[in-house]
Amino acid sequence: MSNVKLITGNLPNIPWQDKPKGTDSPLWRYTENPIIGRNPVKGVARIFNSAVVPYEGSFIGVFRGEQKNGIPYIYLGRSKDGIHWNFEENKIEFTDENGNPFMPPYAYDPRLVKVEDTYYIIWCQDAYGATIGMAKTTDFKKFVRIENPFLPFNRNAVLFPRKVNDKFLMLSRPSDSGHTPFGDIFVSESKDMEYWGHHRHVMSKKGNWWENLKIGGGTAPIETSEGWLLFYHGVTNTCNGFVYSIGGVILDIDEPSRVKYRCSDFLLTPEMPYEECGFVPNVCFPCAGLCDAETGRIAVYYGCADSYVGLAFTTADTVISYIKEHDNADENDREIGRR
Ligand code: BMA
Numbered sequence: 001m002s003n004v005k006l007i008t009g010n011l012p013n014i015p016w017q018d019k020p021k022g023t024d025s026p027l028w029r030y031t032e033n034p035i036i037g038r039n040p041v042k043g044v045a046r047i048f049n050s051a052v053v054p055y056e057g058s059f060i061g062v063f064r065g066e067q068k069n070g071i072p073y074i075y076l077g078r079s080k081d082g083i084h085w086n087f088e089e090n091k092i093e094f095t096d097e098n099g100n101p102f103m104p105p106y107a108y109d110p111r112l113v114k115v116e117d118t119y120y121i122i123w124c125q126d127a128y129g130a131t132i133g134m135a136k137t138t139d140f141k142k143f144v145r146i147e148n149p150f151l152p153f154n155r156n157a158v159l160f161p162r163k164v165n166d167k168f169l170m171l172s173r174p175s176d177s178g179h180t181p182f183g184d185i186f187v188s189e190s191k192d193m194e195y196w197g198h199h200r201h202v203m204s205k206k207g208n209w210w211e212n213l214k215i216g217g218g219t220a221p222i223e224t225s226e227g228w229l230l231f232y233h234g235v236t237n238t239c240n241g242f243v244y245s246i247g248g249v250i251l252d253i254d255e256p257s258r259v260k261y262r263c264s265d266f267l268l269t270p271e272m273p274y275e276e277c278g279f280v281p282n283v284c285f286p287c288a289g290l291c292d293a294e295t296g297r298i299a300v301y302y303g304c305a306d307s308y309v310g311l312a313f314t315t316a317d318t319v320i321s322y323i324k325e326h327d328n329a330d331e332n333d334r335e336i337g338r339r
Contacts, residue, residue, distance in 0.1 A: 004316040005225035006298075008161075008291040011054055015082040015290070015299050017313055026322035027246065027268045027300060027312040030083070034274045034308030036063075041075060041087045043068055046279060049303035051112040051288035052082065053119065060140055061288070062110040062121050063087065064303070066279075072108035074123060076140060082290065082299065083311065092121075094135050094143045102145050104133050111287055113159040113220045115168065120193075122170070124155045129177060132157040134193075149188070149196045153177055158217035160228070160256070168193050169256060171202065171230075173216040179242075183214035185232065186337070187257050200257035201337030203249065205234070208328070210245045210266045213237045218246065218286035219300060226320050227253050227260050231286040231300055234266065244283040245269040246302060246312075248323045259333035263323040268312055270305070278305025291316075 019028050040047045044065040052061030059082045065075040073091035096102040104125035111122045118136050121143065125133040129152025135143045149157065150172060157172040167189040175183050184204040188196040205215050211234025221228035228251040235242050245266035252258040270282040285303035292298075296316040304310045 004296065004320045006291045006293040006296055006316050007223040007225065008293050010294045011290055011292040011297075012294070013054075013057075013081070014292045014295075014297050015311060015313075016297055019313070019318070025268070026248070026319050027314045029268075029272065030311040030313065032083070033272065033310040034304055035083050035311050036085060036309040038307065040085075041065060042089050044075065044087075046307045047075070047087075048306050048309055049109045049285050049287050050077075050301060050309055051110055052077075052079070052290065052301055053112050053114055053288070054290065055140070059290075060112075061085070061301075062092070062112045062123075063309075064108050064110060065091065066306075067091075071106050074107045074110045074121065092143050094145050096145055099142075107133060109156065109285075109287065111158050111220060113161055115159065115161055115163070120159055122157050122159055124157075127152060129153050130155050130175070132172060136193075147194050149190070150174075153180075155180065156183075156216035158220050158230075160221050161223065164189075164254065164256060167191060167198075170196065171217040171221070173214070181213060181237070183216060185215055185217060201335075201339075202251065202257050203259050203262065203333050206262075206328075208234070208264050210234050210236050210243070210269060211247055213242065215247070218302075219289035221251065221256070222289055222291055222298070223253070224250075224316055224320065227251050228256050229316070229320065229323075231267070231289060233285050241280075241282070243270060244285050246284050246286050246300070248319055249329075250320065250323055255336065257337040258335070259329045261323050261327040262329040262333050263326045264328040265326050267314075267319065267322070268302070272304075272310075274308050274310065275304045278307030280306035284310070
């Protein structure tokens with residue numbers, strides 16, 4: 001039993017390995033990483049930055065598939081154990097509300113979040129500039145687009161798994177038309193999943209060197225007795241380009257624009273060959289977390305070097321005590337974020 005409660009429901013078949021002896025890392029990698037290698041589907045060179053949820057006793061996911069023409073789209077995958085995946089050969093066919101084909105020009109970095117009885121897919125796409133696209137499904141057969149929540153440029157959005165104060169909430173990271181050498185996380189609310197507003201600043205890039213260039217949402221926020229646990233990505237610049245690490249933060253449960261605790265140290269940074277070498281080297285990019293409330297276990301899916309999918313494990317107690325021990329949240333983090 002864990003001291004920190006995960007308010008997520010039980011998932012007895014969560015993929016899992018115990019923490020190896022001798023490590024002091026708050027997140028430990030699955031020993032058989034990466035779980036998805038190169039050329040995983042006909043016509044797709046790489047799958048990475050992808051999201052999964054439990055579904056009908058097993059697992060289902062939306063996967064960023066880089067086609068051999070270089071254009072990313074979203075592919076559906078199914079798995080019995082959350083580790084070995086079977087992919088559909090065709091990319092997900094999105095429609096408009098009337099059932100007519102309505103594909104985005106490209107789609108990448110999908111998240112998948114169940115809110116009430118509906119699964120929402122959130123991704124980055126072109127809409128006269130890069131911004132966020134969304135669709136909903138209840139059966140993983142029909143995928144109906146809903147209005148894009150934000151104007152360009154915005155590349156990174158994550159939905160909360162339940163309404164807060166009767167509003168849907170989404171984290172996002174406004175950006176620019178290039179590779180965005182800046183960026184903070186904001187939260188926006190909506191009554192209907194269509195009109196988004198009441199934008200509040202959540203957190204900025206920070207003096208911690210691993211996240212001193214930009215930050216962006218990662219997994220959907222995980223509800224715990226301590227607040228919303230968010231795994232996010234933080235980026236630093238080097239003479240050889242950007243380095244993406246995984247960070248951890250706990251947001252206030254009723255006012256998630258307020259940061260309660262923010263970890264000064266990364267939770268995971270590229271150090272394995274599959275994280276350091278690939279299409280884009282030195283990238284650990286979290287997109288999904290699975291949780292088992294009974295044991296406190298958490299499994300994090302993260303993109304590796306824009307080439308593979310990796311899996312890492314922690315527990316609610318381990319990661320939350322680590323974040324608290326290394327907390328350096330400041331006034332800018334703790335404020336409500338309205339000016
Ligand atoms: C970001 C996004 C991610 C990617 C990362 C590293 O801007 O495009 O999809 O993993 O860059 O290339």
